[in-house]
Amino acid sequence: MDGVETRELRYFVAVAEELHFGRAAQRLGMAQPPLSRAISLLERRLGTTLLERTSRAVTLTGAGSVLLREARAALDAVEAAERRTRRAALAETGRPGVVLATKAGASGELLAKMLDAYAAEPDAVAVDLLLCGIGEQERMLRDGRADVALLHLPFDSTAGFDTEELVTESQVVVLPAGHPLTTRDQVRMSEVTALPGLPLPRWPGPDGTYPDGPGPQARDHAQLYQLIALGRACWIAPESCRAQLREELAAVPVPDAPTVTTVIAWPPHSRSRAVAGLVRAAVRHCTS
Amino acid sequence: MDGVETRELRYFVAVAEELHFGRAAQRLGMAQPPLSRAISLLERRLGTTLLERTSRAVTLTGAGSVLLREARAALDAVEAAERRTRRAALAETGRPGVVLATKAGASGELLAKMLDAYAAEPDAVAVDLLLCGIGEQERMLRDGRADVALLHLPFDSTAGFDTEELVTESQVVVLPAGHPLTTRDQVRMSEVTALPGLPLPRWPGPDGTYPDGPGPQARDHAQLYQLIALGRACWIAPESCRAQLREELAAVPVPDAPTVTTVIAWPPHSRSRAVAGLVRAAVRHCTS
DNA sequence: GGGGATCGATACCGCACGGGTATCGATCCC
DNA sequence: GGGATCGATACCCGTGCGGTATCGATCCCC
Numbered sequence: 036m037d038g039v040e041t042r043e044l045r046y047f048v049a050v051a052e053e054l055h056f057g058r059a060a061q062r063l064g065m066a067q068p069p070l071s072r073a074i075s076l077l078e079r080r081l082g083t084t085l086l087e088r089t090s091r092a093v094t095l096t097g098a099g100s101v102l103l104r105e106a107r108a109a110l111d112a113v114e115a116a117e118r119r120t121r122r123a124a125l126a127e128t129g130r131p132g133v134v135l136a137t138k139a140g141a142s143g144e145l146l147a148k149m150l151d152a153y154a155a156e157p158d159a160v161a162v163d164l165l166l167c168g169i170g171e172q173e174r175m176l177r178d179g180r181a182d183v184a185l186l187h188l189p190f191d192s193t194a195g196f197d198t199e200e201l202v203t204e205s206q207v208v209v210l211p212a213g214h215p216l217t218t219r220d221q222v223r224m225s226e227v228t229a230l231p232g233l234p235l236p237r238w239p240g241p242d243g244t245y246p247d248g249p250g251p252q253a254r255d256h257a258q259l260y261q262l263i264a265l266g267r268a269c270w271i272a273p274e275s276c277r278a279q280l281r282e283e284l285a286a287v288p289v290p291d292a293p294t295v296t297t298v299i300a301w302p303p304h305s306r307s308r309a310v311a312g313l314v315r316a317a318v319r320h321c322t323s
Numbered sequence: 324m325d326g327v328e329t330r331e332l333r334y335f336v337a338v339a340e341e342l343h344f345g346r347a348a349q350r351l352g353m354a355q356p357p358l359s360r361a362i363s364l365l366e367r368r369l370g371t372t373l374l375e376r377t378s379r380a381v382t383l384t385g386a387g388s389v390l391l392r393e394a395r396a397a398l399d400a401v402e403a404a405e406r407r408t409r410r411a412a413l414a415e416t417g418r419p420g421v422v423l424a425t426k427a428g429a430s431g432e433l434l435a436k437m438l439d440a441y442a443a444e445p446d447a448v449a450v451d452l453l454l455c456g457i458g459e460q461e462r463m464l465r466d467g468r469a470d471v472a473l474l475h476l477p478f479d480s481t482a483g484f485d486t487e488e489l490v491t492e493s494q495v496v497v498l499p500a501g502h503p504l505t506t507r508d509q510v511r512m513s514e515v516t517a518l519p520g521l522p523l524p525r526w527p528g529p530d531g532t533y534p535d536g537p538g539p540q541a542r543d544h545a546q547l548y549q550l551i552a553l554g555r556a557c558w559i560a561p562e563s564c565r566a567q568l569r570e571e572l573a574a575v576p577v578p579d580a581p582t583v584t585t586v587i588a589w590p591p592h593s594r595s596r597a598v599a600g601l602v603r604a605a606v607r608h609c610t611s
Numbered sequence: 612g613g614g615g616a617t618c619g620a621t622a623c624c625g626c627a628c629g630g631g632t633a634t635c636g637a638t639c640c641c
Numbered sequence: 642g643g644g645a646t647c648g649a650t651a652c653c654c655g656t657g658c659g660g661t662a663t664c665g666a667t668c669c670c671c
Contacts, residue, residue: 038329038330038333038401038402038405039329039401039404039405040328040329040330041326041327041328041329041401042326042328042658044401044404045326055618056618056619056620057617057618057619065658065659065660066659066660066661067618067619067620068619068620068621068622068659068660068661068662069658069659069660070659071619071620071621072620072621072658072659073658073659075620081405081408081409081412082409082412083408083409083411083412083415085408088618088619088620089618089619089666089667090617090618090619090620090665090666090667090668091617091618091666091667091668093618093619096412096415097411097412097414097415098408098409098411098412098415100411101407101408101411102404102407102408102411104592104593105400105403105404105407105408105467105593106404108400108403108404108592109397109400109401109403109404110326111400112393112396112397112399112400112401113326113327113329113332113397113400113401114326115393115396115397116327116332116390116393116394116396116397117326117327117369119389119390119393120369120371120373120386120389120390120393121369121370121371121386123371123385123386123388123389123390124369124370124371124384124385124386126385127371127384127385127386179393192591194485194591194592195483195484195485195590195591195592196483197482197483302483303480303482303483304392304396304482304483305392305393330629343647344647344648344649345646345647345648353629353630353631354630354631354632355647355648355649356630356631356632356633356648356649356650356651357629357630357631358630359648359649359650360629360630360649360650361629361630363649376647376648376649377637377638377647377648378636378637378638378639378646378647378648378649379637379638379639379646379647381647381648
């Protein structure tokens with residue numbers, strides 16, 4: 036009758052994600068029968084059924100969906116405990132450092148200046164950059180792979196983190212050089228979404244799959260810029276990306292696109308000296 | 324070499340809190356030797372020493388302090404997963420409901436009106452009140468005993484929660500009826516802190532111990548008001564407490580005391596229909 | 612409609628690991 | 642220096658986790 040073990044949660048998450056005991060067992064590197072047993076034991080301990088199984092299909096019950104969400108969060112917290120402890124140990128007997136997660140290819144000069152400003156502080160420690168794919172920073176921060184991150188509202192969610200706003204910028208549309216619209220000094224959102232032959236590409240979601248719908252698929256900025264240069268897509272991006280555009284690309288302001296706010300975020304209750312210093316340097320740099 | 328188990332974290336937290344293997348083992352209902360062994364196993368798996376032990380004293384290392392903080396959070400998350408799953412199961416096969424945590428004796432009429440407003444909604448479910456001691460709401464929300472809470476800034480921390488501001492009010496000083504200051508229409512903070520014979524009482528912290536220093540000790544509002552009525556203490560409280568004051572007490576505004584903001588808070592990613600409805604009702608009620 | 616395939620549940624077994632007792636060794640105090 | 646305190650070590654036992662073999666139900670297809 037006492038507490039749930041992380042092993043059980045890992046098992047449950049595997050089954051809930053696969054919706055298939057056999058595959059889940061394979062993923063976990065174990066046989067199927069003990070997995071079935073562990074899940075039913077978990078169900079008995081929680082006093083509820085988590086999965087509705089017929090011999091042809093496995094589906095989540097309401098309680099199961101709740102547990103899937105909560106178990107993921109709990110497992111992230113346990114992993115974070117493990118990782119942060121290991122990092123703290125390294126910092127004690129070697130070079131301390133913080134891991135800063137940021138979207139690959141975003142916030143170029145802000146990042147550089149912020150790191151310079153922090154490095155100039157007297158008690159600055161090494162900052163390791165962790166370049167993330169779209170929306171990965173959240174996870175990195177949550178499971179302890181990163182200590183602090185740059186997020187971009189409204190795309191990323193800051194739920195559960197402490198944050199400070201850094202900069203807000205308007206957006207531009209990135210087009211192939213020579214496109215008729217590049218002669219304009221601004222365009223409207225409605226024009227962008229209706230561009231013939233230049234749809235907005237689709238990005239893979241957190242689960243690695245692409246959303247349904249039209250438009251080409253791109254996995255990172257290199258692919259994206261390639262697509263645009265080839266005249267197969269366009270893209271809405273923060274103004275600051277203009278500094279990094281290749282020759283074959285051009286950007287035109289879109290005043291009525293939602294503004295993008297860059298925030299620096301860190302897990303609550305873990306404001307180490309280093310993270311605090313980094314945050315301070317970033318805020319000081321951006322408000323001066 | 325795979326993940327840490329919650330059992331190990333529970334063991335570590337017990338030892339780290341007691342700083343004594345024998346007592347920790349007793350608290351865990353087990354013998355001391357297996358506990359020692361489990362801790363050293365944990366240390367080997369994390370690749371670092373967590374506790375510095377001599378035969379006379381046990382102290383936390385830096386990594387140990389980090390793990391203590393992180394392990395508490397992780398254990399709360401695991402407990403929350405357990406509790407929320409159980410609640411979800413109950414809600415499926417019976418009467419659904421949300422648990423609202425609030426400071427005992429605070430936000431009286433706000434709470435009542437908010438509950439009325441919510442109850443009038445078409446899909447309202449039962450709201451169970453969980454009256455908390457000072458600062459307990461945070462924990463209740465974090466470990467899943469509550470689904471939503473009323474917090475009072477700047478006293479409570481909203482770190483890690485989603486929140487909406489409800490009302491901001493100024494504060495008053497609560498005095499025994501007949502006290503000379505009760506004839507004034509306002510007093511300054513500096514006058515309150517210097518009141519001869521009427522110190523501010525001390526509250527127990529989250530760990531149950533009283534902070535050092537002068538002043539009487541009180542564990543709840545009843546004791547507090549008793550102390551004030553007896554002329555042994557005074558107290559700074561939000562304006563709205565005036566509605567609940569006993570006859571022997573009087574309140575005088577303190578314009579330069581920090582204002583108190585009541586917020587409604589809930590754990591991120593768990594915005595159920597019921598919680599969302601409650602938040603909406605509260606916000607709508609307070610901004611209209 | 613029956614045979615095969617799929618897939619989760621059950622039965623049973625062996626061993627690793629968690630927990631218990633006894634004891635050691637170090638440290639501090641009188 | 643002797644006793645007391647307290648964590649570590651040594652050793653043993655039983656539980657429980659994970660493995661293999663098999664069953665039973667469901668679906669599909671000829």
